[in-house]
Amino acid sequence: MLLFLWSSSLEKWIIKSRKQEHRGNIFLYETIDAHHPTKPIACGPYDIIRLADWVNVVAITEDNKIILVEQYRFGMDEITIETPAGAINRGEDPLVAAKRELEEETGYISDEWESLGRVSVNPAFMTNSAHFFLAKNCRPDGEQNFDPDEDIELVIKPVSELKEVLKNMDHSLSELCISRYLLK
Amino acid sequence: MLLFLWSSSLEKWIIKSRKQEHRGNIFLYETIDAHHPTKPIACGPYDIIRLADWVNVVAITEDNKIILVEQYRFGMDEITIETPAGAINRGEDPLVAAKRELEEETGYISDEWESLGRVSVNPAFMTNSAHFFLAKNCRPDGEQNFDPDEDIELVIKPVSELKEVLKNMDHSLSELCISRYLLK
Known part of the structure; x- marks a missing residue:
């Protein structure tokens, strides 16, 4: 086919x-x-x-809200709203990295993980892939653990408002990860 | 709101x-x-x-097919299928760049252009935006004009097969551009 x-x-x-x-x-x-x-x-x-591969997580709570992170970003010199995300450590499994980044950045954990696939970030001149995951029934039973240079706030919004939320986001990979969830 | x-x-x-x-x-x-x-x-x-800003074009023909480009990409060392795309020249309007890239890469032109918005490519460490456009009723009345290092083939598929086409693509911005078209 x-x-x-x-x-x-x-x-x-x-x-x-x-x-x-x-x-x-x-x-x-x-x-x-x-x-x-x-x-x-x-x-x-x-x-x-x-570059190292990256992970992005569509994290949905038990009461059907999406968990996003807001932070200052040097590249655009702007405060952005994004999905929880980060770089995969050397030798780390992408799913393990996704679980780690979700907990470190948000304090939420999940027992229900599903792959949303991978994509080349920019095959023209970048060597890495982004791996996308859906985490369902997330609960705030983990422990936030920021990197030394992270200053992050959580933004938690109903899944019913996802299309509006997308308009307030400004990161191509965060948006693509959510788009895969919406189009699946 | x-x-x-x-x-x-x-x-x-x-x-x-x-x-x-x-x-x-x-x-x-x-x-x-x-x-x-x-x-x-x-x-x-x-x-x-x-980086310079980039453009990506969802180009649809008069008989409802999408025009894609296939090319070798150094970053991933792979042959990929992508939307027509390219860098905006200094001082160039994004729509002008989109029209130019579509014609240069595919030989197709359109009189019906619509913005699909912009997005920060990666606000963490990249300074540029990708600008997305929809070109409707494209017709092969232009002139292909490759950059000296371009070796491109066209891939033209029915819009009804877009979800299958997406599975064969491997570029985050091409996929996001098409996702915006599908979710609009």
Whole structure:
């Protein structure tokens, strides 16, 4: 059924060289030189950002409310509302990371977890995936444990208001995670 | 109505210093040091990636098919299916960029454009927004004009198969753009 899309004649390119430019705090910045295997197309240096995979959680309480986190974000210099989320530690299972991030950021835990799949964050120049989870019947029986640089407030809203909530969010991956829940 | 989410007591942090680490080909990599205005929380150096804004287009033909592009992507080292998309040139209006990218990548043009809004790509450490557009009644009356390093094939599928198509895509912003179209 799904094979219809893969009758492509496209070929993967050949990466000729790879250079580490800078080790950032949350990523490794590389440049590569590459060329097409058969066509006279070459490209480089091309920016690549190597990152850990991330998790995003649609967390729903026993009384059908969604648990969101509000925090200051340096990239946009704005206070945003997002799903609980974070980076997966090296070797950590995505579900374990999702459970950890939900509890650390919100103090909520759940016994009912469901995968909402994964997606490449930006296959053009980023190497990582976001893993999406649904946590049902969440209850506030865990312990919040912020990273040293986290200052987070909870925003808890009825699932019936989700489409309005989406309009107040401003993070592509938080919105996509909730969209998968709404479209499932 | 929407004010309910903004009763927050959170404050924006103060950026103490900003250092340009590296000028990449598609971004500027900076680090910043910052601190909370009142709480004893400090942070840094913190990675920031400065990027141009991007556009993504849900392009629908006169006979109700969606126009997608398939290409090799260096970040994931994979061939992906995505919505027509690209970076906005300096000073360019997002809608103009969307029209340009649709025509350059697909050869299709449209007279019926509608905004599907914008979103912060990743407010945590990226500075840019993605602008989403719907182009209706697209017709193949334009001219494809690839960038020198582009090798693109078109994938055209009935809108009735959109949910199946989504399962074959692997780019968070392409999927979010289509999700907004489906949830609108």
